[in-house]
Amino acid sequence: MRFILVILIWIVFVGGLFTYTSHRADLSAAPAxxxxxxxxxxxxxxxxxxxxxxxxxADPFARRSDTRPAAQLTVRINGQLLKPSPGELHRGRPLLIxxxxxxxxxxxEIMVVASPPLEDDxxxxxxxxxxxxxxxPIADRTIWAEGGALVSGVxxxxxxxxxxxxR
Amino acid sequence: xxxxxxxxxxxxxxxxxxLLGIIGRPAIVPANTELxxxxxxxxxxxxxxxxxGGDQVVVRSILAPGADPHTYLPTPNDVEIVLGADxxxxxxxxxxGKSWMATLARDGGKPLVTAxxxxxxxxxxxxxxxxxxxxxxxxxxxAAVYVNNIADALIRLAPDNREFFDARAxxxxxxxxxxxxxxxxxxxxxxxxxxVLVTTHDAFNYFCREYRFNPKNDFLSIAPVGWSTGxxxxxxxxxxxxxxxxxxxxxxxxxxxxxxxxxxPKQVREIARETGIVIGGELYSDSMGPSGSAGExxxxxxxxxxxxxxxxxx
Numbered sequence: 001m002r003f004i005l006v007i008l009i010w011i012v013f014v015g016g017l018f019t020y021t022s023h024r025a026d027l028s029a030a031p032a033x034x035x036x037x038x039x040x041x042x043x044x045x046x047x048x049x050x051x052x053x054x055x056x057x058a059d060p061f062a063r064r065s066d067t068r069p070a071a072q073l074t075v076r077i078n079g080q081l082l083k084p085s086p087g088e089l090h091r092g093r094p095l096l097i098x099x100x101x102x103x104x105x106x107x108x109e110i111m112v113v114a115s116p117p118l119e120d121d122x123x124x125x126x127x128x129x130x131x132x133x134x135x136x137p138i139a140d141r142t143i144w145a146e147g148g149a150l151v152s153g154v155x156x157x158x159x160x161x162x163x164x165x166x167r
Numbered sequence: 168x169x170x171x172x173x174x175x176x177x178x179x180x181x182x183x184x185x186l187l188g189i190i191g192r193p194a195i196v197p198a199n200t201e202l203x204x205x206x207x208x209x210x211x212x213x214x215x216x217x218x219x220g221g222d223q224v225v226v227r228s229i230l231a232p233g234a235d236p237h238t239y240l241p242t243p244n245d246v247e248i249v250l251g252a253d254x255x256x257x258x259x260x261x262x263x264g265k266s267w268m269a270t271l272a273r274d275g276g277k278p279l280v281t282a283x284x285x286x287x288x289x290x291x292x293x294x295x296x297x298x299x300x301x302x303x304x305x306x307x308x309x310a311a312v313y314v315n316n317i318a319d320a321l322i323r324l325a326p327d328n329r330e331f332f333d334a335r336a337x338x339x340x341x342x343x344x345x346x347x348x349x350x351x352x353x354x355x356x357x358x359x360x361x362x363v364l365v366t367t368h369d370a371f372n373y374f375c376r377e378y379r380f381n382p383k384n385d386f387l388s389i390a391p392v393g394w395s396t397g398x399x400x401x402x403x404x405x406x407x408x409x410x411x412x413x414x415x416x417x418x419x420x421x422x423x424x425x426x427x428x429x430x431x432p433k434q435v436r437e438i439a440r441e442t443g444i445v446i447g448g449e450l451y452s453d454s455m456g457p458s459g460s461a462g463e464x465x466x467x468x469x470x471x472x473x474x475x476x477x478x479x480x481x
């Protein structure tokens with residue numbers, strides 16, 4: 001009788017331990033901190049200016065499907081795909097994009113992917129990416145790629161209540 | 168007393184250790200026999216499916232490395248393999264002689280996807296008829312169409328793995344892009360006047376058109392055997408075709424001829440003797456290389472082909 005009681009106590013003990021360990025991850029998980037969204041201030045307007053060394057073409061190596069047509073230019077802001085599609089690239093002509101969403105106080109990232117033409121062209125290509133606060137550039141970087149490769153890169157910049165700080 | 172305690176605690180300890188063992192055991196996923204089975208007609212289509220499907224699918228190829236898809240005759244074992252499939256993949260454009268893969272899939276009641284759907288085929292002249300060249304995979308740009316078609320088919324088959332298949336397909340498409348750029352760089356090492364590619368059968372039309380070989384033949388392949396080694400229209404070897412090839416070789420002053428891993432090299436060896444041109448090497452065309460060889464993947468076979476061509480023609 002005593003032996004069975006001891007077994008039962010052990011089962012209760014081990015069962016409790018199991019329940020605790022299986023829920024431990026949930027208990028210890030802290031809620032993810034949400035960076036404060038950028039408050040729109042009068043006169044503050046963040047925009048992107050993209051100036052390519054090439055005219056965009058349909059990318060034969062893009063992943064395309066019925067639900068996802070291939071785009072010649074993809075822009076992601078903090079991981080989110082910019083919609084609608086930002087438009088066409090023309091050699092030497094700046095393309096101005098005014099993102100409506102997703103910028104927040106702290107570090108922001110803008111990823112640009114574009115496909116230069118492949119045909120008989122082994123020249124390097126690039127896109128100058130400028131992040132503009134009104135008329136003032138807060139980040140300015142040119143992304144280069146060797147001939148045949150995608151022009152692909154990330155531009156980071158900081159925004160705070162006192163004013164943006166590009167890098 | 169100590170001995171009694173020891174006797175009483177032994178079974179308790181045993182149960183405790185057993186329970187701890189059960190609790191502490193990591194989740195073991197049994198060997199999954201429920202994975203979708205994909206059966207491809209050719210080795211290169213099987214490779215594309217493996218690159219996209221990873222360990223979430225089982226991929227089988229009907230053709231073994233080095234086998235000729237034009238003249239292949241399915242065996243009872245192939246019927247068994249297709250009966251176990253959830254999805255069949257074929258090249259299409261009559262690469263599979265007498266549509267043997269479509270027949271296997273239809274007889275087995277299995278869904279069939281044609282990997283060349285959406286490709287703009289090169290049209291060849293043969294006995295007064297227009298024939299679509301099936302060897303589209305021999306340029307990475309077309310291989311990208313195969314990959315997109317296969318990725319879509321896998322997503323339809325296992326929609327829960329959409330992100331997994333998409334991510335793998337995107338990475339593989341990047342690799343194909345790099346392969347294409349590398350081929351352009353390598354081919355640019357050969358002076359334009361020496362860019363003459365003579366092979367056993369007409370498999371390299373897309374390759375010649377894309378990378379600007381054979382300018383005197385409208386950037387199309389030069390070969391004694393037609394687009395197929397079988398008996399279709401425009402296929403096989405004719406005395407007229409053989410005469411034109413020898414004429415082209417003499418006019419172009421090419422440095423080397425190439426045999427293929429899937430086709431009998433007799434014709435090209437005879438022409439090499441007759442014209443005094445060396446054999447530059449053996450190219451992968453209708454099939455990848457065997458496991459363990461440098462050409463055991465699509466990217467590997469393309470790399471080895473280009474290295475061999477550049478080395479022989481420089």
